[in-house]
Amino acid sequence: MTVGSELAAAATAGPGAPVGGPGVRKKTGSLPRVLSRDPEAFGKPTGREEEWRFTPLRRLRGLLDGVPEDGSVGVSWESVQASVDRIGMDDPRVGTALTPADRVTALAMANATDAAVISVPAEQTDALTTLVVRGKGGTAYRHLVIEIGRFARATVVLDHVGTGTVAANVEMLVGDGAELTVVSLQDWDDDAVHLGAHAARVGRDAKLKHVAVTLGGETVRLLPTVTYAGTGGDAELFGLSFTDSGQHHEHRLFVDHTASNCRSRVTYKSALQGAEDKPEAHAVWVGDVLIRADALGTDTYELNRNLVLSDGARADSIPNLEIETGEVTGAGHASATGRFDDEALFYLMARGIPADEARRLVVRGFFAEIVAQIPLEDVRDRITAAVEDELVGVGL
C-alpha cells in the first residue's frame, strides 16, 4: 500500500499550449459540433446553446473566462496495487479519451499545469485507489487520468470535499478485457462550484462502471462520456443526487456506440427538496446515446427517475437516442419525474410504521439500486447516512 499527499501551491499558471486545431465535425444530432483542446474554438456561451441552456452561467465564477488559478486543492490518496504519479499535460495519455466539447472543459485542460495518473498494470487484480480532492477555496484546475492495463481489475474512488471553484477533468482508459469501477463522490460544502468532464474509452471486451454521487455543492455540472475502442465493451453509468434549495446539479451523459456488439446502461436517480421561499432546487439530467451505422448488435438502455419531495424544486430530464443502424439488440430509454408515492406511504403506515420513518424507507428504497452498485461498504454507508441526514434536515 502506498499513501501519498500533495498540496498544489497557489499558482498563476499561463494556459498550456493548445494541441490540435479546431475540429469541426459533420453535424448530426448528438455529436458535439466542435471538438478541440483550444478554448478559443468555442464561443463564450450565452445560455442559448443546447449544452448550456440549463446551467446558471452567472454562478460559474469566471470558469467561462478561464480566470487564472488562485486557489488550491489538496490531493491525497491511498492506493493498493496501483500507482499514482504526476505527468505533464503533454503526455500522450492526456487527451486520449477526452477531447473537449465545450469551453469550460477546454479551459480546464489548458489551465491545468500537470495531470495526476492512476495506473494499474496489465493483469493486476484487486487494485483499489481512493483519491481525496479537498477544495481549499479559490479557483483551481485539475486533470486526472485513470489507466487500467489489459485484463486488470480496479476500483477508483474520487472523493470531492471542501469548497472552491473547481474545473476538473477525468479520463478513464480501460484496457482490453479489463474491468474498472469509478465512484465519484461530489460531497462538497454548500458553496462549491464543480464542473468536469469524465471521459471513458472502453477497450475490447472491457467493462466500465461509473457511479456519480452528487450531494453537495452550489453548482455541480458533470459530463460523463463513453466511447468504445473495440467490440464487446460494456459501460454502466449510475448516478445518485440529492438536490436542496439553491443547488444546481447537472449530469449530462453521452454514450457514443462507436464499435459493434457493445452494451451500455445508464441509470440516474435524483431526489429534490426545495422550499417555496428559497432559491430553486434544480436537477438536470440529459442522456444522449448515439448508435453509429457500423455499431451493429448494440444493446443500450437509459433510465432517469426524479423524486420531487416538495415545492420549490425543478427537475429537467431529457433522454436522446439517435440510431443510425436498425441492426441493434436493444435500444431504449425511460424517464419519469414525480412526487412522493402516497400509496407506498400508506402501505407502510398501515403496518404500524410511523410516517417519518416510512418516508425515509421509501427514499432509501428509491436509491437502493444505485447505492448497491458501489463495491465498498464504508462508501455505501456514508452515502446512505448522508441522504438520511438530508431528509432529517428537511423534516422528512
Place this chain on the structure above:
Amino acid sequence: MTFQTACRLSELAEESAMHVELDGEPVCVARSQGRVHAIYDVCSHAEVALSEGDVEDGTVECWLHGSRFDLTSGKPTGLPATRPVPVYAVKVEGDDVLVDVESEL
C-alpha cells in the same frame, strides 16, 4: 437603501425595457402605462434576459417560452414560469431613473 442611477428616462421609450447591471445584478428597467419598473433581468424558468422581451399592459414577456411577468409584483401570469422574479424600488428624479437593488419589494 442606496438608489443609483440606472438609465435616463429619455432613453426608455414607453412600453419598452432595457438591461442594466447594478452591483453585478442584472436588472430589467421597463416603462409601461406611464410607470417605470425595475425587476431582476433573468426569467425564473430559463436563463433568459427579460429585458429582451416585449412590454405590454404592465407586464414583460419572456421571448423564449412566453411567460409574462407582472412588473409590479414580479409574478408570472402564465406558464412555464411558476416562481416570481425579484422586484426593486425605483424612483424618477428629473430625467434620471434610480434603482435600489438592495431593497427587494
